[in-house]
Amino acid sequence: MAKSFQAPKGVSEYYPPRSALFEKVRNSLVRPARLAGYQLIELPVFEDTELFTRGVGDSTDVVTKEMYTFEDRGGRSITLRPEGTAGAMRAVIEHGLDRGQLPLKVFYVGPFFRAERPQAGRFRQFYQFGIEAIGVDDAALDVEVIAIADSGLKSLGLSDYTLKITSLGDRESRAKHREDLVKFIAKLNLDEETKERASKNPLRLFDDKRESISSAMKDAPLLLDYLTIEAKSNFESVQEQLKTLRIKFVIEPRMVRGLDYYTRTTFEFEHHALGAQSGIGGGGRYDGLMKELGGAELSGIGFAMGIDRIALACEAEKVAGSFDDGLDLYMIALSPESKSAVLALVHGLREAGVCSDINFGDRGLKGAMKAADRLGARYVAVIGDDELNAGTVKVKEMSTGQESAVRLAHSDLLTAVTARK
């Protein structure tokens, strides 16, 4: 036997029947964005490496140790996208999309790549849905973005999750806080590795899961206490409006995000039944990113939702349900002569929007009935030579077992099958 293959380590794959859940999650997340006027932006999965080092931040873990980077044949350094915002901003700037009416509202869905050690809910190729609203600095827009994410989760029937928000402040707020935080951390007795991390981004220590660190950080200065008047009122406005929309949230002053570009409003959705990788989505405002990437000085806000993790959350909450659209009609041809007639009829019904199938191959009637049952067919029609000659067929309703005679013609079958739909 020839050597067989395995998928590369850590990729998420979806095949029937679970692929239906993936599709449902993706569509459910996209719908609220469409309803709010966001439009599709379809981008390459690889970009100039520098786009990410500059956009995401070259001290972040994502950039320093998680990127799939390679040289293409022209000697350019290329990286498989680890996140979506940098690429979206690149496209916005490159094509001048921010020159039209603002805010510019776009969404994307697709695979992303991070060279991490795989774990429950963490993959090397994973799927995200994200939106970006560019060019308008308005707390109401922050709230719209959060609401879209929340609507998507709710429409799936999920409820065992928490929306955590905070404000990372503007440049001025952060500078002051950082100064004090660094002083505070300097007084702690930390191991080398942790010190190293703290020097890159002192906020990181707030997120450390080790008991020794989290208790040491208990009295650390919080960014929220350093907000400028503007940043503070902006954050309060966001909270007010979330309440107006009846979106529940908790303020999480210690929340840290792994990408450097976030400022002011920042949020994360955490699911409670997922194990260690509980973040199912997150985002925030990015004030300096457009300019950093060579564009106009425009603010933006967006989020990314993890489709893989949300699918896991649906399974954990058992809201996956039955998402398979069963067949409307399964036609069974008993002879070669009837088969071509049946295929023609089914072809016509499909064009009329009826979900239908026929028995391929040559198994017996009993087997074909079994197949119809397993495919979830609502109606079954059996056609042998007798039927072909008589020009009628018995259509059986599977749930009741009742049969009724129907003329063997497109229009009659169509009404028989759609009557009770």
Add this chain to the structure above:
RNA sequence: GUGGGCGUAGCUCAGCUGGUAGAGCACCCGGUUGUGGUCCGGGUUGUCGCGGGUUCGACCCCCGUCGCUCACCCCA
């Protein structure tokens, strides 16, 4: 990059202190010359992850290796 757990049929797993494999599900056929879901009968599928060692004999013990998995780190 660091640590723990696990690799037996397509899937989920059993296999006692070593005597070379089993169940359920799934799939196929039959019980009904042309009617499903239930029931009954029958059947197909394994280099027991791979390589080596110990032994008369290894799925079981030892070593190595590969893979999967969970957790740290980090994040969707």
